[in-house]
Amino acid sequence: VDEKLGRLSHAGISIALDVFGTGFSTLASLKDSRIRKVKIDQGFIRGLAKSREDRLLVKTVIDLGRTLGIEVMAEGVETEADRQTLHKLGCKTAQGFLFSKAVPLSQALGLAVKERQEL
Numbered sequence: 032v033d034e035k036l037g038r039l040s041h042a043g044i045s046i047a048l049d050v051f052g053t054g055f056s057t058l059a060s061l062k063d064s065r066i067r068k069v070k071i072d073q074g075f076i077r078g079l080a081k082s083r084e085d086r087l088l089v090k091t092v093i094d095l096g097r098t099l100g101i102e103v104m105a106e107g108v109e110t111e112a113d114r115q116t117l118h119k120l121g122c123k124t125a126q127g128f129l130f131s132k133a134v135p136l137s138q139a140l141g142l143a144v145k146e147r148q149e150l
Contacts, residue, residue, distance in 0.1 A: 071105050094121070104126065108125040108129045
């Protein structure tokens with residue numbers, strides 16, 4: 032796996048850590064210089080409005096990403112309030128039902144060309 036990731040990275044393909052904060056996506060993974068993007072798990076995003084701890088954790092990941100030069104994306108953004116909170120915390124990119132429901136690849140490509148939404 033490590034060799035294949037190295038070849039992909041060398042070919043200019045960006046590598047992202049998905050569902051960061053759960054499972055095998057740990058802080059130690061961020062030391063890998065090939066990681067260019069971290070996607071914060073939606074479980075942390077859902078708790079932003081009610082949980083001070085979730086806000087602190089999300090802010091810490093955003094700040095750590097900025098320090099390490101890693102793009103941070105929030106997954107599972109469903110409300111305008113969450114989008115605004117993420118923006119205030121410094122998160123520049125997000126995905127979720129607030130922006131679009133899941134669509135087939137052909138439709139997704141059309142959406143990507145039509146409009147790029149940023150926080």
